[in-house]
Amino acid sequence: MAVSSAACSSTPPPPPASPKSDSPTAANDCAHEIALTCDAGMKDGCLLPGEGGHLTSTHVCVPETEKSGPPCEQEIARVCDAGLVDACLLKPPPAATHVCVKGSI
Numbered sequence: 001m002a003v004s005s006a007a008c009s010s011t012p013p014p015p016p017a018s019p020k021s022d023s024p025t026a027a028n029d030c031a032h033e034i035a036l037t038c039d040a041g042m043k044d045g046c047l048l049p050g051e052g053g054h055l056t057s058t059h060v061c062v063p064e065t066e067k068s069g070p071p072c073e074q075e076i077a078r079v080c081d082a083g084l085v086d087a088c089l090l091k092p093p094p095a096a097t098h099v100c101v102k103g104s105i
Contacts (some may be wrong), residue, residue: 030054036061042102051096056087058094061102069098 001074027100028034030046030053038044038061062084069078072088072095078102080086085094094101 016090028059030057030059032059034059037104045095045099045101048101055099056095059095060087062099066099068095074098092101 002017010064013053019052025075025090035047036044040092041064042061043064045066046064048055048062048064050056055062055066055068063081070076072093076098077089077099078086078098083102084100085099085103087093087099090101092096
């Protein structure tokens with residue numbers, strides 16, 4: 001009976017690829033005490049004040065002057081600058097209110 005050396009290898013499989021840090025769906029919950037490094041003029045939404053203590057519920061880059069809009073339950077999408085999207089359009093949404101975040105639909 002032949003045994004493949006690959007089947008008996010003691011080398012662990014490589015870890016899964018890490019998601020992009022600026023992707024809202026890949027971001028960590030604000031409870032994790034980290035902060036994203038964002039482009040100039042942008043800031044981690046967990047570091048800005050908003051509903052529930054933070055502008056966003058996960059670490060995602062937002063314009064540093066961004067403020068909470070109406071709740072996501074009000075289906076009025078925000079018009080955001082290029083490269084930004086209304087958080088309520090993302091699945092899962094990184095905020096409970098209409099705010100512009102870095103990402104894509």
